[in-house]
Amino acid sequence: MFLYHYFDNTIGSFVSLSDLPVEEAKLVLDKIKKNKPHSQSSKRHDNYVEYRRNCENIIRTEFIKQGGTVNRLTPHYMVVEHSPWLSTWFENSAYIKIPAMEFDLKTVSFTYGDSMPTFSPIVNDGKEYRRKVYTYDEILLIIKKYGLPQDWNDDGKHGPERYIEAHIWSDETIDRYRTGR
Structure with missing residues (x-):
């Protein structure tokens, strides 16, 4: 299995709003909206930073409950395999x-x-993988059962799942791959 990290090459890899204080992250997001209007990030709503922080708190708490090791306050984001979207x-x-x-x-x-959307109170379709955080071994079982979302839902017509998100709670491997810093 490969994990992919997508990024704007003019900014560099593994640069995250979550690593910034809330007000600074909002200013950066406003700048993205102004200077990169065609990027996906420019379409984020005004409360995105707060929603993202809340979601990260849930993921971190649930992962720790499962015995996961968390060496960062916020994760680096990657996805399982290539996502065309x-x-x-x-x-x-x-x-x-x-x-x-x-x-x-x-x-x-x-x-x-x-x-x-996995932890959104708005998404209530009863799917077993809603509101759940998985370990590596557990996600392999879910992939075996449902496949990769990008193979059956890259266009988003069948729900919000378009890829499997990976949350990296350490800088160890990431530091070897950083660009643009």
């Missing part, structure tokens, strides 16, 4: 592909689909 998110799109086995898998959690 994510590859269109940035005006100067690039990606990094890392074998999952390069990570200490005790520091990687997963959601089947993007974590925001």
Whole structure:
């Protein structure tokens, strides 16, 4: 299995709003909306930063309950295998592909689909993978059962899940792949 990180090549990889204080993150998001109006990030709502922080708190808490190791307050985001849709998110799109086995898998959690709709109170379709955080071994079982969302729902017509999100709770492997810093 490979984990992919998509990013704007003019900014660099593994740069996250979540690493900034809330007000600074909002200013950066406003700047993106103004300067990169065709990027996916420019379409985020005004309370996105707060929603993202809440979601990260849920993921972190649930992962720790499962025995996961958390070495960062917020995760680095990746996805399982290539996502054609994510590859269109940035005006100067690039990606990094890392074998999952390069990570200490005790520091990687997963959601089947993007974590925001996974934990959204608005999405109430009863699917077993809603509101759940998975370990590596658990996500393999879910993939075996349902496949990769990008294979059956890349266009989003069958629900919000378009990829499997991976949350990297350590800088160890990530630091070897950072660009643009």
